[in-house]
Amino acid sequence: MNAVPLWLIVVIKSAIVLFVVITTFAYSMLFERKVMAWMQLRPGPNRVGPWGLLQPAADAAKMLFKEDLTPKTADPVIYRLAPFIALFAAMGTFAIIPFSESPAGVWSVGDVNAGILFVFALTSIGVYGISLAGWASGSKFPLLGSVRATAQMISYELSMTMSVVGVLILAGTTSLVGIVHAQYRLWFFIPQLVGFGIYLITAVAETNRAPFDLVEAETELVGGFHTEYSGLRFGLFFIAEYMNMITVSCIATLLFLGGWNAPFGLTFIPGIVWFLIKGGLFLFFYIWLRATLPRFRYDRLMAFGWKVLLPVATLNLMATAAVIAAVR
Amino acid sequence: MQLEKILTAGIGELDLCDIAVYREQGGYAQFERAVKELQPAAIVDIAAKSGLRGRGGAGFPTGRKWQFLPNNGRPRYMVCNCDEAEPGTFKDRMLLEYTPHQIIEGILIGTYAIGSRHAYMYIRGEFKRGYETFMKALEQARAADYVGERLFGSDYSVELTVHRGAGAYICGEETALLNSLEGKRGEPRLKPPFPAIKGLYGEPTVVNNVETLGYLPHILRRGPEWFAGVGTPKSTGYKIVSMSGHVQKPGNYEIPLGLPMRTLVYDIAGGLPPGRKFMGIQPGGGSSACLFEEHLDLGYDYEALAGAGSMLGSGAAVVFDDTTDFVKAAHSLVRFFAHESCGQCTPCREGGNWLEMTLERMLHGRGVESDVDMLVDVSHSMTGINLCPLGDSIEPFLASVVKRFPEQFYAYVRTPQTAVAV
Amino acid sequence: MLRAVIAGFVAILAGFRTTFGYLFVKKPTIAYPSIKKQHAPRFHGLHELRRYADGKERCIGCELCQIACPANAIVVVGAENTPADRRSPGERYAARYEIDELRCIFCGLCEEACPTDAIVLTPRFEMSDYRRGSFVYAKDRLLVPPQGGVGSAPDERPNGIPADLGAVAQQKSTVDIATGYDATWYGRALKTERRGLAG
């Protein structure tokens, strides 16, 4: 151990995680397109490679070679910086996410004892990328998109945090590994069913996915905050979005679905597999949702966030606290 | 039946081409009397009183025609129409070849009557013998000072110019004749203006038929009352009828107008050949409608024939017996009129040819049933809308025979199923 | 209120069931161009200019198709035949005949208007290209090559469909069929899978 310096280990770990996450991103995109197509009675991408498996590579190449445009009215520095903020925030969370556990230790880049706070901190930064991108584009649709993004983030992050606090109360720790360990017997989505529901909804809203994708809203805002973006910079937003999806999937897995814990005592299957299956299911749910539900109207989105979700989340939190207090 | 001969008197008996013989018969005396004793207006009055009508076909009162001339001091012309080409007509030719002096005298009287000093004689191109005879007679008349300057010591001078046509039927139409005289294409002119106002070389002109002018000396000699007393009140005087077709004695007969056609056919022309049955008669040349058995008792005069739907025309009566194929007869006439169309106006130019081709097709056994109706329809639509009467000449005969003998036409027609377009 | 919420929730679930069920339904998509469908016999596709049996062009350059065209897609300029260079039987032929297939709405009015049955719409519909300009089809691509089958007279066609249209369309194809333009990702030419009139 000593022969290898810590920074190198971190770099190697980061590289592995990045590779895995990027690949996952790439194929989750293909996965989404395929699943969406099937649900819409289409074959989906099938021209590049067998069953369209090389489609992500083709898309990447395309993104790379497209012209990178900057509008005349844009703030050039922020305009160029914004996608990186979004991507950085999205990627940063993977630094602390534990994927599995083995006798040698936890499978994560870094195990942080306040991991959940770190995650929320980073995802909150992510909205800056979107807001800045919209503002810096210097045109009206992106600006509207960014305004929406900000409002939506604030509205739903409250409820999300509240739903997560219930888990923290149950687990008694803010360490992600600790939370997983706390679910060894009982996955938290059972006691925290309401919280899990709120988390599902708010997670979708947080990641600007359908039916809460009002930030992009092609029908009203052309492309929302990324209307002016093209080429690689647009690709970065794209990556960030999927990264966020993966992140919230992982968080959901860790907080509510027992992380890498095997269900029904099927422990011969490695924990990482379970982790992936659970995350994958969560991702599938995302896509399913998108293929099924139409987009919310903006005022209803806000009304739902403040008038339904927040009270319910508060009640849930208070109930959880009351139960725990009573048990202890 | 013995008839009094007026114009035809002496034909076949005397050599009337000789001016001496003609003068012995009283020739040129009336012209001399006219110039010496009568004012032109008086002659016009006599002609009007006599009821003399144009013998060329239209039957327009001669006196009235002369009265139409405007009194504008412009030169005026007399034109004698000897372009006889109507199928079945051969009276002018006879007059031209046998009594040319009578014609000359008639022309001269007419010329004097209308106050003209220049007359034209338009002779059909095919009349070679008649032309030569006439020219000889004209030389004699000139030599005898009937044509020339200051006649009979008066200050009246007259010139007579002879013009030969080139063989176009249409030049029998007066305005086409004038065009031909002027050296233009023999095409009818647009009327109005009529020749009496604007005729030869744009001046007032009278065009009279040979026969019409020929009666003038006789009317002068015997008085208009005599002439008006013959015939019917409206159709006065005599008329030479060219009888042809299925009669035993075809030829020219001079008859008083109003004579019943039965007399004309059976008594004068000798009736039909033995064993034949009378089927029809075309009383007034190729452009007149065919008349039938029931019309035979009608008088041969302008009104009666017009009343029966036909016309007296130039007085060429063609008799048809029961051996006649009326389809062929119609085809023959239609072909003539189609060929003679000058091509100026559309219905005549195109319609005649169309009918000819249709009849020809029927004769060749390629007709269809609807063709028979079409013949009547087309000939009717080309009638009444033409510049000159030629285009209207096809319908009368064709329509009358189709109506009377439709079975003859249908006999040439195949059943529609087997018909093929040619 | 609660009932409404539950009903809404059930409705959403029904929606989820529908979309999930579709995952396992056979997809109706036809894998064009690997697989081609037989289209209607009178399908209106790419035009062609036809010839008479003696090889002369049917088109007389009368421009009636041009005036009939509701999309203003056709340009015709006439010229006079000379004894030395006789293109069509009459006096006049089309010196220029161009159709902008991008403007064309394939309504077939040109075919209707043509007095000599010179312009016909074939069933061929594949005419993709990379430049706009190449969609202006001139006589070089519209006119049936002299050796390319002369076409039957209009009244001899079964059901009014020219018998040899397919063959002509194949001849006039803008893409070289012999080498094949449609292949799988690993390079297998799909010529053998072709169906329809173009193959």
Next chain:
Amino acid sequence: MTTQPSVKTVTVTVDGVSLSVPEGTLLVEAAKQIQEDIPVYCYHTKLGPAGLCRICLVEIEKMPKLQIACNTVVTDGMVVHTASDKTMEGRRAVLEFLLLNHPLDCPICDKGGECDLQDFSMAYGQGASRKVEAKVAKPKAVDLGPTIVLDEERCIVCQRCVRFDDIITQERSLVVKDRGHRDIIATSTEEPYVSDFSGNVTELCPVGALTSKTYRFKSRPWDLNRTKTTCTQCSVGCQLYVDERYGDVLRTMSVAEDETSDGWLCDRGRYNIGFYNDPQRIASPLLRRGDEWEQIGWDDAVALWARQIREARDTTGPESIGVIGGGRLLNEEAFLLQHLFRSLGVENLDWRAGRQTVATPVFSGTYEELEAAQTILVFGVPPSQTAPVMDLRIRKAVVQRGARLVTVGPHSSGSSVTETHVRRVADIPSDAFDAERIAVVFDGIDATPMRDLHERFAELKRAGKSLIGFIPGEQPNARGAEAMGMLPRDGGRGTREVFSAAKDGGIRVLSLFGVNPALRFADGALATAALERTPFIVLSELFLTDTARFASLVLPAHGPFERDGHVLDMTGRVQRLFAAHAAPGGALSDGEMLVALADALDIEIPSPSALTARARAPEKRAMPRGEIRAAAPGGEAALRVIIRSDIFAGGGTVYHDERLEELRPRPIATLHPRTAQALGVAAGDLVDVIAGDRALRGLIVRVADAASEGTIRVVDGLPGAPANVLFDGEEVQVTKLEPAAPLAAAGAVAG
């Protein structure tokens, strides 16, 4: 005339509408008052009724048969039905007859789309023919002459063409041949149909039987973009429609209601349209570099031009600058031209660049007045070749109104009407001046007879007679140029003096606008010498003409149908031009050039609206004195040269219009048979015509009875055979060329 109260009106009822029309009106014209278009084929307003087609049948109450409206004079109380069942049936029958033998090749027929037979068939005809026999076959595509193709099958024998040739042009070469359904249109002599007005028959033809060779199969009428503008091929100022498609001027059509042209066009105006896109047309300014032309940009060209002008003015003074042109410019451009150069102090301004010396008559008259004249005196070159459409008016006056035509000078009128031809002014019959209305047509070249008759004219005017003058000159807008001030004032030099000065090296910069003095100036030798000696010549032209050989800078200009503005016709009427064709990209209009030059020279120019107002309000200027170099006196028996005009002569547009090749005059010398015999030459020989050291070489001899004895007639303005080396009326010698290679020589001069 129409205002006289003596004209009685009659009332006629047409289709229930009561109309009041002057007595004597034809029914077909009366019906036009209520837009009741009675169909006609043979009838034409200007040709009168013919009664041939029988389509204009109408039903008139109290008349048993249908009557033709074209020859029915309306009478008071007449009641007419133009759309009754009987009328329609009559029209249907006539149309059926008309279409019996019509080939129905409408798809390839040039008339298709604007054909009366089509229109009336749609309106009154029946759908199908009942005729089953084959149609009568007649010759198709008969070459009737150099301009016209006849399709006998389409002909409906309305004889409009024949009557046009008879009544309007009085030439009488078209006739109907054969008769019945076999009749065809042909020329009386079997010779090609050659007429300077041949194109009109294609417009008159109600079907597609007569078509123009230039327009044959070029387009269909619905494709054409039509612009109404003024023809500037000569000074008559006919209005015409220009039909253009895809950037090609395809045909021109007359304007029926035009008062100037009376609805007719000459063949030059009608057919000289093929040069606009000629490959030889100059498309950018050309600068001479030795023997080569170099294409330069407009900025450079104008800068060079301005520099040359400024230098000349500053060093040798404005007298060393000359400007010639205006006769081919618009009024606006002519005004701008003189304004610009006058601002520089230049007075050497003149439009006169040919033989014409005067453009504005003392007493102007309209063409209608010319038509009404009782005596028409024509001095010098007859208008039949310089202003053909005006000549039609003269013919109309002579034939239809009985006017007397007297031609004075070496030329006879050349038109087909009777005339009195005298050589000298003194020989004019004195009774010619007795008429109340006298028109004087003067070629504008040699004003001597005008001066001789000046007293006489003044006397006539004092006697209150109507005396009107016309100058059908060589340049279309010469009168406009005069009215806009393109004449030397205040001691300025005219063209002849400018050339004389230039010959002595006194001119440094010469700007020529649309003129070709090398070919057209009366004294060709002087012009050539002057152009050779001038250091810097700027020429605004469409093509590299004979004058361009001397130019240093050639500027591409706009052609006749590419211009927008005003001109004055020879009667002084302002005529409007509208651009009907887009000029080549590199060309500028003369006005644009002048504006650019003014800009480069810092000269203030009037605003466009002021310019237009000026162009519309011409100033009447006193008639300047025409001068011409007198021909050298010669013996009585001397052979004299007569320079004649030809409508298809001229160096520019006609020679770059390949479609007119057949119509261009050949370099021909016409001699009377006896003169030819005396000279020992025969028809077809090649001769040189020599006067002193000047010679016109390689002319083809033609022998004609119409030529005067003791004269040799040559054509003016032929590139390759410039007749202006000789003086009109000069004594010449003729040398016959040895027949070494006559064909090659003929080719050389013809080219």
